[in-house]
Every structure is written in structure tokens, then in C-alpha cells.
Amino acid sequence: MAVSVPVAGVDEAGRGPLAGPVVAAAVILCDDGIAGLDDSKRLSAGRRAELETQIRARCTVGVGMSEPDEIDRINILQATLAAMRRAVDALEVAPDHILVDGNKLPDWHYSAEAVVGGDALHPCISAASIIAKEVRDRMMLAAAKNHPHYGWERNKGYPTRAHLDALREHGPCSLHRRSFAPVAQSLLNL
Incomplete structure (x- = not known):
């Protein structure tokens, strides 16, 4: 009988926006997926909301983020890896292996591989993608108030025309x- 080893999928949401944190999620899927x-x-x-509920109820989930001041201090790539x-x-649960969406890996002691387009290839990365986006979207909806x-509430901090005009x-x-x-x-124009 084969014993499953915990493989975590990792993805982020929010690298491109002008505002808010970058949020990462790690998910170890339940055995039945x-x-x-x-x-x-x-x-x-x-x-996404339905799947987030299922993932959180049945899988192992971890969330991490970097706030705007950290992004400004160390740059968006380093903040994403953090x-x-x-x-x-x-x-x-500590994973035995990690699959990370993208082409860069954080500096850590885990066995890991970067997978370009991994959020469409590996279900554990897809799950992490969903969690990261849902967490970040809720944060931006709260900040919009x-x-x-x-x-x-519409652009989640991305550089839309309306956001740029307001900035x-x-x-x-x-x-x-x-x-x-x-x-x-915009700071120069104040």
C-alpha cells in the first residue's frame, strides 16, 4: 500500500496592483482531492468562494503576506518570496515537497520546484491560487470602505483608469x- 507524502502547492495573488499586500497561500490537498x-x-x-470553503474544510492551508511598506523596502519579488x-x-503539517507557481523559489530548506503555469497544472497549486486570491480580494473590499x-471594490488595487485617475x-x-x-x-504631482 502506497503512503502519500504531503506535497504543498504555493501561489500568490497581488504582485501587480498599486495598493494592498501581496498574499501567498500554501495548500496540502486532502487525499481524495x-x-x-x-x-x-x-x-x-x-x-472561487465555493472552492475556498471546501479547501479550508478539507485541506491543510497556510497563508502569508507582505504589506506595502515591506514591498517598498525589499521589492515586489523579494516580498512575494517572503x-x-x-x-x-x-x-x-510540514510538507515533504513543495510545488511553487512561477519560475523562482524562496530560499528555504524544503525540497521544492518552480512550475511555470503550475496553477493550471497541479491541483495543489490551483487550490493555493484560489485561497490567495480570495484572501486578498476580501482585504481589498474591506479597505475600499x-x-x-x-x-x-472593483479593481482590487490594480492600475485601472479609474484607480489611476483617483491616485x-x-x-x-x-x-x-x-x-x-x-x-x-503621483507623489511628485502633490
Whole structure:
């Protein structure tokens, strides 16, 4: 009888936005898996929410993040890798192997491999993609209530025309990444 070894999938959400944290998730799937997993970008918001509930109920999940001040201090790539380390550290079970979506691996002691397009290839990475996106989206919806003029309830901090217009008109807030060019430019225009 084969014994399954814990393999964690790791993915992030929020590298491209001008505001908010970058969030990473690590997921060790349950032995019987979760039906319908896919890259979070290919799923409707309703389907992602349903899958998040199933994943959290049946799988081992860890979440880590890097806030905008850390992103500005160490750059978005290093902040993403730090969030990934935190997500794996938050798992209740140490994985034997890790599959990371993308082409870079955090500096850690785990057996790991980077998989470009892994969120569409490996269900454990798909699950991590869903968790990371759902966590980050909820954070940006909550932040939108305190900063309504940026339209984060619609754009989640990404550089849409409405967000860029609001940034020019109102300037950045504490959740903006000042090292990102449109935000830095808005500071010059104040």
C-alpha cells in the first residue's frame, strides 16, 4: 500500500496592483482531492468562494503576506518570496515537497520546484491560487470602505483608469506601494 507524502502547492495573488499586500497561500490537498480546481483567474468569483470553503474544510492551508511598506523596502519579488515562506511556515503539517507557481523559489530548506503555469497544472497549486486570491480580494473590499475614491471594490488595487485617475486626484494612501511608478509619480504631482 502506497503512503502519500504531503506535497504543498504555493501561489500568490497581488504582485501587480498599486495598493494592498501581496498574499501567498500554501495548500496540502486532502487525499481524495477537491473537484473543479483550476487557476483562480479562470474561475468566477462565486465558484472561487465555493472552492475556498471546501479547501479550508478539507485541506491543510497556510497563508502569508507582505504589506506595502515591506514591498517598498525589499521589492515586489523579494516580498512575494517572503510571503510564500510565511505561508508554508503557517501550515500545520510540514510538507515533504513543495510545488511553487512561477519560475523562482524562496530560499528555504524544503525540497521544492518552480512550475511555470503550475496553477493550471497541479491541483495543489490551483487550490493555493484560489485561497490567495480570495484572501486578498476580501482585504481589498474591506479597505475600499475606508478609501472609497480608489474603486478597490472593483479593481482590487490594480492600475485601472479609474484607480489611476483617483491616485492623481487624491494622491496615495497608506496602502499604496510607493515604489511602484504610478504611485511614485503621483507623489511628485502633490
